[in-house]
Amino acid sequence: MTRENFEEQLLGLKSELMELGDLAKVAIDRSINALENQNVDLALQVIDEDAKINALEEEINENATWLIAKEQPLATDLRKIIAIMKVTTDIERIGDLAVNIAKSVIRIGKREFVEPLNKIPHMASITQKMIDNILLAFNEEDIYKARDVAKMDDEVDKMYGGLVEELMGLMTKNPDYIAQIIQLSFICRYLExxxxxxTNISEAIIYLVKGKRYDLNS
Incomplete structure (x- = not known):
């Protein structure tokens, strides 16, 4: 394989990864939309379309493994392929979390919410922004944007803690809503x-660019 051909294969992997990211973004967006509108049909669509995410993840990993086996790349190129494979796994798991949210939406059904949904959609908007920004950072191999995304995780963690505490408090006041409150708590966890x-993708970007591993989740 010539160097030019190798670069083309590498760009192809990156392009597939960005496509995977777009699919995961859509899945999260739709699952939150389904929650806010209690749209069971949309939630079912998120679940059905997860097969596309799983298939593309498998394709990317197969292509990456083939490229390593055939080319036996040097350290820098190998680092790029490893980073792509790691990010692929994280994006696929984001897709799985969208499915989990959709399943919770289905379990909640059409019953009115125990209280108006304000904070969960706000938490979701921050998480969605993180996903948008981290995919852009990966595409540009921008470690500064990657670090900015990791910092946003602290806000999500803080909101998660506050929301779960608030939801647990609602249980004692609204025993008839316990099942729904549990599902809303799960949704908060999935967003977190x-x-x-x-943030894991942020770490992968830094590894890709600098060749060093950093723990940004601590």
């Missing part, structure tokens, strides 16, 4: 985990 995966 999606933010963590965005």
């Amino acid at each position: 985990r999606a933010a963590d995966h965005s």
